[in-house]
Amino acid sequence: MLEVKNLTKRFGDLIAVNNISFSAGQGEIFGLLGENGAGKTTTLRLLATMLKATSGTATLNGYDLIDEPEKVRSSIGILFGGESGLYDRLTAAENIAYFGELNNMSRQEIKKRIAELGEAFEMTDYMDRKAGKFSKGMKQKVAFARSIVHNPAIMLFDEPTSGLDVSAIRNVHDFIMACKQAGKTIVLSSHNMSEVEKLCDRIGIIHKGRLVAVGSIPQLLEEHGGSSLEEIFMRLVGDCNEL
Numbered sequence: 001m002l003e004v005k006n007l008t009k010r011f012g013d014l015i016a017v018n019n020i021s022f023s024a025g026q027g028e029i030f031g032l033l034g035e036n037g038a039g040k041t042t043t044l045r046l047l048a049t050m051l052k053a054t055s056g057t058a059t060l061n062g063y064d065l066i067d068e069p070e071k072v073r074s075s076i077g078i079l080f081g082g083e084s085g086l087y088d089r090l091t092a093a094e095n096i097a098y099f100g101e102l103n104n105m106s107r108q109e110i111k112k113r114i115a116e117l118g119e120a121f122e123m124t125d126y127m128d129r130k131a132g133k134f135s136k137g138m139k140q141k142v143a144f145a146r147s148i149v150h151n152p153a154i155m156l157f158d159e160p161t162s163g164l165d166v167s168a169i170r171n172v173h174d175f176i177m178a179c180k181q182a183g184k185t186i187v188l189s190s191h192n193m194s195e196v197e198k199l200c201d202r203i204g205i206i207h208k209g210r211l212v213a214v215g216s217i218p219q220l221l222e223e224h225g226g227s228s229l230e231e232i233f234m235r236l237v238g239d240c241n242e243l
């Protein structure tokens with residue numbers, strides 16, 4: 001369970017995230033849909049405790065973002081788009097173990113979990129090989145395994161498919177759906193309308209740091225009047241541009 005309450009982030013004069021509120025429940029995928037510069041990454045970095053909020057807060061897995069950042073950190077898994085961020089000189093297992101240690105897991109827990117994840121992602125063959133020589137697909141699996149090593153209740157995905165080819169995108173979508181099936185609470189940011197339509201239970205349209213609409217697609221269609229998410233998106237984002 002995740003509840004965001006009036007979260008705001010300023011960078012000097014710029015309000016990157018402007019008083020946004022939304023919630024997501026267990027097994028729910030909440031999509032943050034917005035153009036470049038809308039404030040998606042900043043929102044997710046705030047929730048991941050990587051940035052300090054200017055005002056507002058959030059509750060993640062029952063913990064307050066501002067008062068209990070360490071408990072929040074241990075409740076979330078993060079998969080951000082772009083580079084996988086693996087350490088080339090470490091093996092797959094060592095890469096995963098390192099994240100486990102950061103999350104205060106014991107050696108025994110980590111060992112058990114690596115065995116489980118190796119089976120789940122069919123990567124037992126290369127668990128003890130150095131990540132530097134892995135194919136993109138292998139690196140992707142290690143990144144998935146690493147993000148859930150501590151079995152977090154909440155997953156944050158920031159544009160996880162941007163720049164990927166078709167089969168890699170499919171793997172990410174399958175992984176997100178598997179997280180949903182496992183009952184995790186998920187926030188996914190994207191600028192891709194069809195991705196959001198395919199995966200998300202509820203959507204927040206973010207524009208210039210503000211959430212300009214929130215709801216399921218049927219709710220958005222009803223509230224904002226339109227025949228498609230794209231039409232509503234263009235209208236809301238266009239309207240705001242004119243203000």
Ligand SMILES: Nc1ncnc2c1ncn2[C@@H]1O[C@H](COP(=O)(O)OP(=O)(O)O)[C@@H](O)[C@H]1O
Nearest residue numbers: 011014016034035036037038039040041042043
């Ligand atoms: N560290 C930062 N310092 C100053 N401005 C920033 C910083 N990070 C993001 N911004 C600005 O905040 C706004 C939102 O950025 P971002 O959250 O990255 O948007 P998105 O992920 O939706 O593309 C943009 O105008 C961006 O330039």
Ligand SMILES: [Mg+2]
Nearest residue numbers: 040041042159
């Ligand atoms: Mg971004």
